[in-house]
Amino acid sequence: MATSLVTTCVQVIMGDNTKTPVTNGRIVEDVEENNGYLPYPKGFATAAIHVAQEPEQWNALAVVPPIVMSTTYKQFSPANPKKYEYGRSGNPTRNILEQILAALEGGKHGICYSSGLGAITAVVGALEIGDHVICGDDVYGGTNRLFNNVAKSFGITTSFVDLTHLENIRNAIQPNTKLVWLETPTNPILKIVDIRSISDFAKKHNLLVAVDNTFLTPYLQRPLELGADIVAHSLTKYMNGHSDVVMGAVIVNDEKLHSKMRFIQNAMGIVPSPFDCYQVSRSLKTLAIRMKQHSASSLTLAKYLETHPKVTKVIHPGLVSHPQHELFKQQTSGHSGMISFYIRGGLKESEKFLSNLKLFTLAESLGGYESLAELPSVMTHASVPKEDREKLGITDSLIRLSVGLEDVEDLIQDVNEALAIV
Known part of the structure; x- marks a missing residue:
């Protein structure tokens, strides 16, 4: 396996005397616990x-x-x-x-x-x-x-x-x-x-x-x-x-x-x-700090959604309830801002929820500083044959969220108020 170029960059910047051990391409000296996940790659932001x-x-x-x-x-x-x-x-x-x-x-x-x-x-x-x-x-x-x-x-x-x-x-x-x-x-x-x-x-x-x-x-x-x-x-x-x-x-x-x-x-x-x-x-240049915030906020919102009576299932790899949660911890340093969940009901309920969000913008794409929400069955995955969507569980009650960089308390309130109207 090739030496991590992130590690190489850090060694160049810090000087040739850097003798930090590397595991799986990641500097491991003085690594803090990351809730069971792989450590964040040191030197990444550098x-x-x-x-x-x-x-x-x-x-x-x-x-x-x-x-x-x-x-x-x-x-x-x-x-x-x-x-x-x-x-x-x-x-x-x-x-x-x-x-x-x-x-x-x-x-x-x-x-x-x-x-x-x-x-x-x-x-x-x-x-x-x-x-x-x-x-x-x-x-x-x-x-x-x-x-x-x-x-x-x-x-x-x-x-x-x-x-x-x-x-x-x-x-x-x-x-x-x-x-x-x-x-x-x-x-x-x-x-x-x-x-x-x-x-x-x-x-x-x-x-x-x-x-x-x-x-x-x-x-x-x-x-x-x-x-x-x-x-x-x-x-x-x-x-x-x-x-x-x-x-x-x-x-x-x-x-x-x-x-x-x-x-x-x-x-x-x-x-x-x-x-x-x-x-x-x-x-x-800001990817490292952005991903940390996306990760923390999405997990907080996912845990909230798991407690809501109008949500039947929440999918987030950082949740213990995720079927591959342990595997996820073994090959990643955490999750991003992506959450999928099933709302109680069908297309009518999904549309009502999405149309009443105020901070989450109803739009395709993901990964921006702003929070987005969409209905995959009729938006990003509409080109997938219907029978395949149904087999995968991409139903009209599946909502996909891209959690942005807003204050997570405001995002929770936005979701809560939209669910209350459904």
Whole structure:
């Protein structure tokens, strides 16, 4: 396993005499108890602020890296550029963001794309006609649609299975299977998938494992250290955290895989703008403190919802009632702001609850500083076939919340008042 780049960054900043022991890519000296979870990665915030930020790389010695908007670059002679030649093929602002992302995930290479789905499209683009994918049955609706409809038209087939049971993967493997795609926690049922067990199993069968880490970010979960080959992100969500950028990324360690993903980035042209890259680089500097607040507030609200008579079930991996709570503690440092719960009743009750929220905004997406609420069955997961939604439990009474950074007491009051009207 490669040494964590977060640890490397800390050692560089603190000096060569740093001899702190590392376990699973995390500094473990003087680690405080984290309620049974893995410790938060020390040095994470330091890496987010300092990686690729050296003022010496810019002529003006700018402390904040500039936004380079140029689409083309002067060459010394034909086909002899200094470093960059064309904006789609490379950009200094984008390159900085990619270095930061790789460091935070404990990986070697980050590659940015124009959206989260663009990142998944790039992974699909690395496959060949006739290949087979095993995908989790409970994933983002756009992911389901991409594999189920678009990839199929290019001769790539997909089996959707419950990845919480390893036997389901064993039964789904075909001679042409090349990739296992998973989310953990899943969206929106928040099931927990054992990354290490699946990665160990996949390696025995020469399968790539890709983990969508959007819901937790590398601050709370680091799939590469658990054996995954690819980590994917919708940077639109927690990584940016301000609901003003659409972008995606993948992080890898393997050199051949990196070359392929980099080629696809350029060949498909699914690149983000320099300004958006600047925005995400800025946002990553506060990711650690934001995720701590999201985590604490969502657990407080989840515990409150468990006591409410108009709520039949609450799904939050940090609750002891979650069926994979112990596994979750073994592979993460905690949960984000995501909560799913079933309201007593059906579509009518769900609509009434959602329309009476005042602080929670009824909107798709998640991971911003503002709290959002939605009804997956008719919003984010409407493209999932109805029979599949019903099988998964994505009913008209399932509400998904993205708990933001407001005072949690105000959020509890908002939910309580909306439930009172139902």
